[in-house]
Amino acid sequence: MTKQDIPRNSSIDRRTVLGLLSGGLAALAGCSGGLFDSSDRGDGSAGPPEEQSDYIEETSIEIVENGRQLALEVAVTNEIEPSSVSIITESGREFSSDYFSAGETRTRLSLTEGEDSYEPLPRGQHTLYLRGDDIETELPLELGTTFEFEEVIPGTEHPDFVDGSLAMVVRNVGQRTDAASQTLLDGETRSERFVPVEPGESAAVKFDFLLKDGPGICARADEAGEIAEINHHLAVNFLWSDTVTVSQTIKYNNTNGCKKSLVGEPEEVTTTPTKTETET
Incomplete structure (x- = not known):
């Protein structure tokens, strides 16, 4: 595999760094543990950073602080003296950057931005840019995969899951790991938590208490009579992949307290694909 290690005295414009890459797309493989898929897919995609560069020892994604912030941890070998590492988006924007203290070989880069919104790194083909003593290294970094609705x-x-919750089961049919990040009921946020899904695996994403029974009148059916069937849109958002949305009918029965149950089969709803940073 061709290394992307470039002598430090080379002249590199960050905004043209993507054009200097030899091709190949890095594959994200986990929201915990290894960042990239270590398997050889044979499709021209680049392998993990540690296979692309002699100076990268390990990469991983971590959920930090309040559970809504993500960080990319980068560890380099002790054979070099690293100075800094950055993520450059496909549009040439520096998304995050950090410096290594003297003697350190490990640091973190934020994968979210905004003090309150915690927006993740945009979907697209990005670059991990490492600088050190007599070395500059550029590695391709692509995020996003494909999910299919199951049930x-x-x-x-x-x-x-506790009684009263509802789950949408989705399957990762792509080549990179992503994570469900948010559930919505009729466009309103229901829950926000990270649920990693590896390639070829399925995961149940929870809608908290959506089917929970109660002693009073069902709030969503109090104007529709004692028994009402209401069609809802259930949506699961992901960090770097397109939203999965289905239409599901729920029966609300007020004849003896509030009883809720599923009616019929869900139908998948077509949504607008997520655009990359350069497409917006």
Whole structure:
């Protein structure tokens, strides 16, 4: 594999750094543990950074602080004296950067921005840019995969969910790991938590208490009579992949307290694909 290690005295414009790459796209493989898929897919994609450069020892993604912020941890070998590392987006914007203290070989780069919104690094083909003593290294970094809807199940059918929740099961049919980050009911946020899904795997994403029964009148059906069937849009957002949305009918029965149940089969709803930074 061709290394992307460039002598430090080379003249490099950050905004043209993507044009200097030899091609190949890095594959994200986990929201915990290794960042890239170490398998050889044979499709021309680049391998993990540690296979592309003699100076990168390990990369991983971590959920930090309040659970809404992500960081890319980069570890380099002790054979070099690193000075800084950056993520350059496909549009040439420096998304995040950090410096290594003297003697350090490990640091973190933020993958989210905004003090309150915690917006993730945009989807697209980006660059991990490492500087050190007599060395500059550029590595391709691409985020995003493809998810397919499988089914909607009540939480009572899932061993880890409390009664009254609802779960949408999605399958990662792409080549990189991504994570569900948000659920929405009819466009309103229902929950926000990270649920990593590896390639070839399925995961149940929880909608908290959506089917929870209660002693009073069902709030969503109090104007529709004692028994009402209401069609809802359930959506799961991901960090770097397109949203999965389905239409599901829920029955609200007020004849003896508030009883909720699923009616019929869900139908997938077509949504607008997520654009990369250069497409917006």
